[in-house]
Amino acid sequence: MSKSYRALGLAVSALALTHLPAYAQTKVTNEGISASEIVIGTHQDLSGPIKGWGVPVSNGMKMAVEETNAAGGVHGRKIKLVLEDSGYDPKRAVLASQKMVERDKVFAMVGPMGSPTVLASQDILFDAGVLQLFPLTAAEFTYKFDPAKPQERLKFNNLLPYVESTRAAVKYMIENKSFKKPCIMHQDDEYGKNVLDGFTQQVTAMKMTPASVTSYKRGASDFSAQVAKMKADGCDMVVLGTVLRETIGAMGEAKKLGWDVTFLGATPTNVLEVPALGKEAVEGLYAASGFEIPYEDTAKGKVKDWLVNYKKMFGTDANTQAIIGYNAVMTFAHYANKAGKDLTGQKMLDALESGDKFQDIFSSPPTVFSKTNHLATTITQVQQVKNGRWVLVKEGLMF
Template identity: 35%
Template sequence: MLIRLWKRLMTLSVMLGVFLGLTACGGDSSTVSESSSSSRGVSDKEVVLGVATDLSGPTAIWGVGATNAARMRFDEVNAKGGVHGRQIRYVVEDTSYQVPKAMSAANKLVNRDEVIANLMGVGTPLNNAIMPMLFESGVLNLFPISGGRQMVEPFHPLKFTQRGIYYDEVRAAVKYFVEEKGRSTPCVIYQDTDYGVEILEGAHDQAEAMGLSIAEVSAHKPTDSEFTAAILRLKNADCDFILMGTIHRDTILVLEAARKMGWEGVDWIGNNAVYAQVIADQESGEGFYSFVHMARLYADDEMTPEVRTWWDRYIELYGEEPGLAAMEGYRGADLAVLALQKAGPELTTESLVKAVESITDYTDIFGYRVSFGPEKHSGATESVLSQVQDGRWVTLEQAISY
């Protein structure tokens, strides 16, 4: 398949970039390079973190929410004196979800701001593009807002992620709907991008492992707006559950096309990338499933006092309710603070890496667990299954994996 060949070439390209970055640093993929032992971004008075993220493009809902919550957490810490006497400075650069802008932003963060880490940048292709540059300069890529496998594979000492991987989520989805829901005919509709192909590969691999085959596949460009022919093709294949490698706009258009066609009795299943209230707000979104790493909150949900204080403070600061992006951003910033504390007063890139790896039993304020280790840089290994019911996301199952 041409798409699968293209995906393999993309993976090789990323691996080559990482290799070249490691060569320039004089290290390998199992140890932090000599240049990474530097104290870049660190002075007696501050430590500089940065992010190249989407604040104005198609995934700005993620970039803005995560950045706002991260700033909120860092402001809390700075108000109490910082970490080991250092204030945390968080430099934010907008990419508009465009690779050229991401490269320019990363270049500024690395060479002018001299950040010690790129913290929570949005987007698989953007992270893929800038990681070689980061690693060549010994800069960590911490907790990207992306579920792409390249965020942790191939292993690199400067890569860490706090969220689930799309490939794992879709494999968990296939396994769950076959074993628990009795489904037997999977299909896939996906964007013809590295993200979408990862969804296709996860569905294919899990189906094959269970003795099934993908009955039908439909690929589209992110800019496509007409899906009637694609839905008809899937319907004629008698799909009874469909894995979706889509984001917000195309998810809504696909579900609306299926609704207008009157196609019922089929399960539509997404992942972290489509888990947003804008999907739940659509009439066609009713019944839609998503496998995610943490479930969003609503104002009338029962919350612990700590979470309620966080919720109210976020609204006070930003004038809107916090969504999943804000939850992820706050947790990522809190993990960064914990790592800075564990790294000690003599902060270097190497000590920061070891500090993140030492976080082995962390539970965030929302009740979700994350753990790392010297050979485990992917913090979340289980998924939460949610479904849209009456215009809101409802959690159905916790701790699902394949």
């Protein structure tokens, strides 16, 4: 071999190495995989302020594990789910994550609950090479990763993010209903700020100025000042960066004032509990949404069977939260199957980043990730409460 060829070979090798680090050095655990099972973990709020989310999410996850195992598991391995209660407390989420990594030797953390709890505990997972998959928060930190920090590559999210979904829904409403004075009322925390960002970005992009921007403290129950201000400011559409109680409270206040204005909720308002508890106060509410909410008397095929089975297992009707929990485990099982019989952490990571699509039974947009994008989808729907039920108004929306 001539000197120049050898030098060229060395130069090419060196060049290849300089382009590798971000991907090459991600450490992924092989813990939790045995000949007979795959151990996955999750922390949920089963006793605290958002147990109305945590309990049905956990139920949906248990149902998916049972279904997958009954069908032969993942290449013959049964899924074992370790479930811990965080009480929506970051300190408890940290302790639960440490236990699951050190004692239970989990292979992946699937569907953990809540922005503050997930944020507090995720570095424990990354340091141990444990994948953090499909957490129950649409905050940006759950899917945006710095390629210079290879362990951040272990995070993936399949929920609709608040900023993008709010933008898509606001764009649709303004274009189709010719609103001139858009306004927003939002919770003054990380979630509310994300909704505010989406609203502000879209209104600015459409060369409009918000007629009113107002906020409230998390846990507040009186919205009379905010609603009176928005009415005085002449709002014709109000975006709600609210959850359950605040959505009902704000719309009830508007009805009390005899103020006929259009309300558009961010994705957390798009749950069965809002029309069930809000009754006529929330009639006409629009909301950004990721997938259609099924009802047992109108559902068909697999979705109908799923609703019936859920009720049989847990003695209560399934809701959006149960679907999200179920899908988290089903999505995990899909990519673990794709990773092959000799499952390893690296093969699981490769399967997730392969661009392979997962399609759920609920007609959601398909889940697909790549090496550079760990967010599954930003495709948004708009739904509306009509006669106490969520009805699809428009699907396939982008901004």
